[in-house]
Amino acid sequence: MNRTQLRGLWHLRKAGEKPREERMPRHVAIIMDGNGRWAKKHRLNVSRGHRQGTETLREIIRHTDDLGIEALSLYAFSTENWNRPAEEVAALMQLILDFFASEIDELDEKNVRILILGDKSALPEQQRAVLQEAEERTGKNTGLRLNIAINYGGRAELARAAAEIAALARDGKLKPEEVSEQTVADHLYTRGQPDVDLLIRTSGEMRLSNFLLYQNAYAEFIFPEVLWPDFTVAEYDRCLAAFGRRDRRYGGR
Numbered sequence: 001m002n003r004t005q006l007r008g009l010w011h012l013r014k015a016g017e018k019p020r021e022e023r024m025p026r027h028v029a030i031i032m033d034g035n036g037r038w039a040k041k042h043r044l045n046v047s048r049g050h051r052q053g054t055e056t057l058r059e060i061i062r063h064t065d066d067l068g069i070e071a072l073s074l075y076a077f078s079t080e081n082w083n084r085p086a087e088e089v090a091a092l093m094q095l096i097l098d099f100f101a102s103e104i105d106e107l108d109e110k111n112v113r114i115l116i117l118g119d120k121s122a123l124p125e126q127q128r129a130v131l132q133e134a135e136e137r138t139g140k141n142t143g144l145r146l147n148i149a150i151n152y153g154g155r156a157e158l159a160r161a162a163a164e165i166a167a168l169a170r171d172g173k174l175k176p177e178e179v180s181e182q183t184v185a186d187h188l189y190t191r192g193q194p195d196v197d198l199l200i201r202t203s204g205e206m207r208l209s210n211f212l213l214y215q216n217a218y219a220e221f222i223f224p225e226v227l228w229p230d231f232t233v234a235e236y237d238r239c240l241a242a243f244g245r246r247d248r249r250y251g252g253r
């Protein structure tokens with residue numbers, strides 16, 4: 001029985017039911033949005049919102065790992081987020097250090113392989129070193145592929161891929177007419193990983209904000225209203241169940 005026939009046998013499931021494995025996404029991407037509004041709602045400083053957001057992050061990573069999903073990509077800091085007040089940027093940079101200090105042992109123990117998407121060279125020295133170390137330490141792990149986008153922009157990623165491919169052509173290692181979709185995919189940060197199957201953006205905003213432009217080409221989008229610090233494992237399960245009920249057609253009949 002082929003994939004399409006199998007799909008025909010899949011039945012609708014009631015909300016709240018546990019996601020079934022055969023309809024699980026291989027790659028989930030999350031735009032963790034709403035920390036600022038959460039802080040405002042609770043009359044707290046915005047950095048408290050971001051800190052609360054890292055609590056959600058821990059739970060969601062754990063659950064993704066428990067479910068055996070292959071890859072999880074998280075949008076933590078965009079190339080546009082430098083435009084925020086210096087104090088907020090500093091708080092986010094501090095959270096990067098705190099997050100890795102508290103999580104790296106457990107993640108490594110769980111065989112999670114960490115990859116940073118984005119240009120690390122523009123980050124402060126300390127953050128760069130911590131991220132580099134996390135990637136190196138977990139580089140040979142074979143479990144969940146945890147991609148964390150920091151100083152990431154989808155257009156910047158594509159421009160970088162184009163530059164790498166142009167350099168190969170210049171050096172005679174590749175002919176321009178040989179450049180395929182696969183060539184482009186092979187020069188993205190996510191090379192070797194499946195495309196995004198499910199994109200979740202919390203807080204009710206319905207836009208990509210420059211996240212994984214190439215990889216999201218055929219992703220299913222879900223936009224829960226809940227703010228990221230209030231996002232729960234139960235809500236995540238509902239998203240996964242909803243994904244399982246989507247009819248993915250890829251342009252076919």
Ligand code: IPE
Pocket residue numbers: 032033034035036037038076077081092203
């Ligand atoms: C998302 O929360 C986290 C980052 C961008 C780092 P926001 O800070 O964007 O939250 P809102 O959109 O202001 O509520």
Ligand code: IPE
Pocket residue numbers: 031032033075076077078081205207209
């Ligand atoms: C996208 O959220 C970036 C991250 C979640 C890290 P933003 O809150 O920065 O995006 P816009 O400005 O609403 O598009």
Ligand code: MG
Pocket residue numbers: 033034035036
């Ligand atoms: Mg936002």
